[in-house]
Amino acid sequence: MAITIRLATQLRAHVQGREEVTAVGETVRAVLDDVDRQYPGFKDQVLGEKGVKRHLNVFVNEDDIRFLESLDTALRDRDVLTIMAAVAGG
Amino acid sequence: MSLVAVLGVGGLGCPAALALGRAGVRLRLVDEDRVERSNLHRQGLYEEADVGRPKVAAAREALLRAAPGAAVEARQTHFSPDTMDDLLDGVDLVVEGTDAFGAKFLVADRCAARGVPVVHGACVGWYGTVLPVAPGEGPCYRCVFEDAPGCDEDAGTCVTAGVYGPVPALVGALLAVEALRLLRGDHGNAGRVLWYDAWRQVARELSPRRRSRCPNHQPDTIHPRGGLMVPAPRSTGGRLSWPSR
Numbered sequence: 001m002a003i004t005i006r007l008a009t010q011l012r013a014h015v016q017g018r019e020e021v022t023a024v025g026e027t028v029r030a031v032l033d034d035v036d037r038q039y040p041g042f043k044d045q046v047l048g049e050k051g052v053k054r055h056l057n058v059f060v061n062e063d064d065i066r067f068l069e070s071l072d073t074a075l076r077d078r079d080v081l082t083i084m085a086a087v088a089g090g
Numbered sequence: 091m092s093l094v095a096v097l098g099v100g101g102l103g104c105p106a107a108l109a110l111g112r113a114g115v116r117l118r119l120v121d122e123d124r125v126e127r128s129n130l131h132r133q134g135l136y137e138e139a140d141v142g143r144p145k146v147a148a149a150r151e152a153l154l155r156a157a158p159g160a161a162v163e164a165r166q167t168h169f170s171p172d173t174m175d176d177l178l179d180g181v182d183l184v185v186e187g188t189d190a191f192g193a194k195f196l197v198a199d200r201c202a203a204r205g206v207p208v209v210h211g212a213c214v215g216w217y218g219t220v221l222p223v224a225p226g227e228g229p230c231y232r233c234v235f236e237d238a239p240g241c242d243e244d245a246g247t248c249v250t251a252g253v254y255g256p257v258p259a260l261v262g263a264l265l266a267v268e269a270l271r272l273l274r275g276d277h278g279n280a281g282r283v284l285w286y287d288a289w290r291q292v293a294r295e296l297s298p299r300r301r302s303r304c305p306n307h308q309p310d311t312i313h314p315r316g317g318l319m320v321p322a323p324r325s326t327g328g329r330l331s332w333p334s335r
């Protein structure tokens with residue numbers, strides 16, 4: 001049950017500079033927990049009191065988890081989780 | 091001939107304006123900044139001699155050299171709730187390539203309120219995003235991101251994170267592609283986020299959806315940022331039409 005997590009640039013500093021990490025878990029929440037075990041403090045960067053921070057977006061493959069089951073969205077082997085952040089620049 | 095406002099004539103706005111100007115689109119360039127030497131590696135309308143000049147003036151001249159006869163307005167001003175309505179007056183589409191979150195949300199909100207399509211672009215490091223928005227259908231920028239990062243949150247801007255010169259050139263050209271598509275009435279990519287990672291050479295599409303509580307799609311409400319919401323004025327039956335100019 002390997003899930004790939006692709007990270008917004010701003011989050012990479014919290015996973016030793018990696019662009020993507022792998023983790024295991026049956027749900028988005030469980031996968032974020034697993035990433036947090038590997039990289040302590042990671043989850044605090046993604047989640048606030050009310051769930052995913054407002055300037056971040058979590059997608060399972062192409063779909064925004066806010067329109068699925070949010071953090072309880074079930075994952076399948078080899079799903080790709082993308083954490084996208086609002087960026088400004090050019 | 092369509093009028094496109096290019097808001098932010100930087101790394102994204104320069105290539106977008108060049109492509110659109112050459113395509114025969116009328117342009118309104120808006121930026122309050124002056125050309126800095128640190129801009130030159132990625133803002134292709136400017137050269138060494140332009141350092142210190144207002145970006146919009148230098149960009150206008152470069153565009154007229156590239157596309158003689160192009161119709162290019164230059165407005166050196168900042169984006170604020172007070173200036174935005176004037177900047178959007180008569181505009182058929184907006185290309186938003188600004189480098190500040192406040193401006194991005196302001197543009198998104200005002201374009202939604204006025205029923206103007208907008209293509210949002212952003213670029214940091216090796217990657218960039220493109221989000222075309224057709225008013226009256228699909229998600230807007232605020233549906234996707236809800237709000238700007240707080241000051242305690244690590245926000246990515248090209249000032250803090252840097253950007254590699256060729257990346258905004260690519261992403262800016264994509265902004266022009268999406269602008270031309272929307273101007274043709276083709277909404278096939280509207281509401282879809284293209285995420286382009288130049289380092290890994292991958293592009294992915296993400297499909298956010300319209301958020302039911304997004305203030306930009308609540309009819310007859312006063313917008314929290316001060317604009318009066320007007321429910322998708324030019325939308326009929328899910329199909330948009332643009333005023334012919």
Ligand SMILES: [Zn+2]
Pocket residue numbers: 229230231232233234300301304305306307
């Ligand atoms: Zn919205």
